[in-house]
Amino acid sequence: MRLLQGISHWMEFYMNKKAISSVFFSAVMISMLLLSACSKSTPTPSPDQIMTSIAQTVEVDFTRTAIARPTDTPTPLPTPTYTPVPPTATFPPTNTPAAGATATAVPGGRDAGVWVSSNPADNSNITAGLPFDVVLTLMNTGTTTWTSAYAIKFISGDRLGASETISMPYEVPPSKTVTFTMKFTAPSTAGKVRGDWAIVNAAGTSFSSFYFEYNIVTP
DSSP states (O other): OOHHHHHHHHHHHHHHOOOOOEEEHHHHHHHHHHHHSSSSSSOOHHHHHHHHHHHHHHHHHHHHHHHSOOHHHHOOOOOOOOOOOOOOOOOOOOOOOOTOOOOEEEEEEEOOOEEEEEEETTTTTETTOOEEEEEEEEEEEEOOOOOOTEEEEEEOOOOTOOOEEOOSOOOTTOOOOOOOOEEOOSSSSEEEEEEEEEEETTTEEEEEEEEEEEEOOOO
């Protein structure tokens, strides 16, 4: 009787604390059934032994629950990375000057100029044996004014029937452009043609150069 009263007091203490689990109740009930079924000749366990057995049963059950329970910590996903692709620079077509094109210092300033455009553009197809016009634009990049004594002059290659020297059609101040209409005639045979030209000052000295280049094709 004293053993049962001790167990009852122990249960009331833990129920008042509201800390006992369903596993604890199961352990207590199993212990009581075992005690009632035992023979009188079986030694009665002490209260300390009963408490130790119950505590071990609860501890094992908690351990199994912790092992079976999945982790609450989510697995971090890899952070996507972005590698910017630099834009590809594009450049307008250029006309490579012929050899010997340099700015020239003259009394009162500096002669200099650049090719701006040709229409039809270089490497266009031109029908063999036919005349054709090319609109040429140049720019004065020096500090002198191009007067009618300045000109463009054929240097080498294919002249295509044009005049060897063509004077400036009007005065061209610094930073301004001038336009020529070149009168050409394509050769009668197919192939690539090129003519090198230069801008010359009043003394006949060249200070900038450019070229025309076309593909002559048969009809």
